[in-house]
Amino acid sequence: MAQEFYLRPSSLNPLLRMEIINDGRYDFKKSLFDNALQDSTVTFSMRNAETGVLKIAKQKAEIVLAKSEGCEEKYIVQYRWKEREVKEPGVYEGWFEIKFNGNLSEDGIEYPKGNLKIPVEEPLMIYIR
Numbered sequence: 001m002a003q004e005f006y007l008r009p010s011s012l013n014p015l016l017r018m019e020i021i022n023d024g025r026y027d028f029k030k031s032l033f034d035n036a037l038q039d040s041t042v043t044f045s046m047r048n049a050e051t052g053v054l055k056i057a058k059q060k061a062e063i064v065l066a067k068s069e070g071c072e073e074k075y076i077v078q079y080r081w082k083e084r085e086v087k088e089p090g091v092y093e094g095w096f097e098i099k100f101n102g103n104l105s106e107d108g109i110e111y112p113k114g115n116l117k118i119p120v121e122e123p124l125m126i127y128i129r
Contacts, residue, residue, distance in 0.1 A: 002125045007081070009089050009128055016044070016079040016126070018096060018118060019066065036112045037063055037075055039101050044079040046094040046126060056085055061096055077118065092126040095119065 005016055020037070043058040059079070066074040077096045095117055102113035 002123045003119055005094075005124065005126045007086055007126065007128050010083055010087055012081045012083060012086070016081070016094065017076050018078075018124070020063070020075040020077060020098075020118065032109065032111060034073065034075075036100050037098070039103050039111070041099045041101065042077050043097050043099075044077075044094065045097070046085070046092045049091040049093050049125065055088075055092060056094075058097070063098075086128055089128050092128065094124045094126050 003018075007014075040063070042061045042063055044056060044061040045054065045058055046056040047054045059082075061077055061079045064076050064078060066076045068074050077098070079096070098116045098118065100112045100114060100116070102111060
C-alpha cells in the first residue's frame, strides 16, 4: 500500500515529512547511525505519476530530530515546498535520498556509506488538488 500526502495547489504547507527508521544493523552502537546521518546529504525528488516527467530533481531537504515520547531519538526527513513546484494539480511520486558521505572514521568502526532511497518498500504518492 502506498503512503499518501495531500496538498492544495500553490500551498507551501504542510511540509512533507517522513520518519527515518533505523533498520537495526547498528543497534549495538546507536550513535553510529546518528553520526552517519549528521555526515550525510539529503535530497528530495518528485515525478509525475502518469508521464514519469521529473517535477523536482534532487533538491535539498533536511534531517531533523523528531520530538519523541520515549528515550530513543528519532529522525525525520523533511522538504519545504517552493510555490512553482506545487502549482500544477496532479498525482506525483516522491522520494528522499540520503547520501552517507562516509567521511567519519573511528578505530575498527565502519560507518554506513552510499545512498539510501526512502521510502524503501511503499511508494510515496503526492496528490496536489
